[in-house]
Amino acid sequence: MPFVAKDKTTGNRIDITKLEKPRLMLRADACICQLCEKPMIIKAGLHRRAHFAHHKGECVSEYERDPDTNPESPQHLAAKDWLRVMLPKQYVEYRDATLEFEVPIIEVRRVVDLLAVFRTGHRVAHEVQLSPITPEVLQQRTDDYEQAGIDVVWWLGKSAKSEPNQDWCLQTFGLVFLIDHEQIYKTIHDQSHG
Ligand SMILES: [Zn+2]
Structure with missing residues (x-):
């Protein structure tokens, strides 16, 4: 559940906390994981902070991650x-x-x-x-x-x-x-x- 994804086309970082209405501002197929490059969806956003999530929950990058961040609580x-x-x-x-x-x-x-x-x-x-x-x-x-x-x-x-x-x-x-x-x-x- 990261705050940051990568723009599939431009490669730019997307920090979802800086976007007021992320679902209106980001194309559904534009957001990929900055580590493993798998597609990501936007979660929550009504009452909770909007964040990104992998389609199947887990990041498959080779970066070392601790249980706090994979998937992030x-x-x-x-x-x-x-x-x-x-x-x-x-x-x-x-x-x-x-x-x-x-x-x-x-x-x-x-x-x-x-x-x-x-x-x-x-x-x-x-x-x-x-x-x-x-x-x-x-x-x-x-x-x-x-x-x-x-x-x-x-x-x-x-x-x-x-x-x-x-x-x-x-x-x-x-x-x-x-x-x-x-x-x-x-x-x-x-x-x-x-
Ligand atoms: Zn990933």
Whole structure:
């Protein structure tokens, strides 16, 4: 359930969150997966955020994906959406950054949940992790991104919010970022009634 698809003809990225009426603006046969290039459909859009989905649910790309993103849970999608709104509000330096969902990083065969690109060229990957993971895997993915010249911020929620993972964040970065789903749902609710 990604936010981003590829235009079959032009190859351009299509971020569905930037389109007010995606079903009126995108041709049904124009949207393909940016990773495996299979056709995608538009889902939801009445009350929930519109997003893309594969015809048969699964992406068949060779990119490494975790259970959060294949297929992506609604909570994961909501957390990414919340991050993009929250980051520029809470952190001044992000007001000047471009924030893009689901950016493939070819060198390390990974897809960044939300990539911040600063005008100076610095890149920071914001990763939402909800499914179980170990500190070793967090370290491995962090190393992968660093190898590609990208800094990482981990946002831990649900099963990933374990004590060992929080300890690892504290030791590695000096602080822990947690996803609070109650807060996210409250924000989304307020927005839809605002
Ligand atoms: Zn795919």
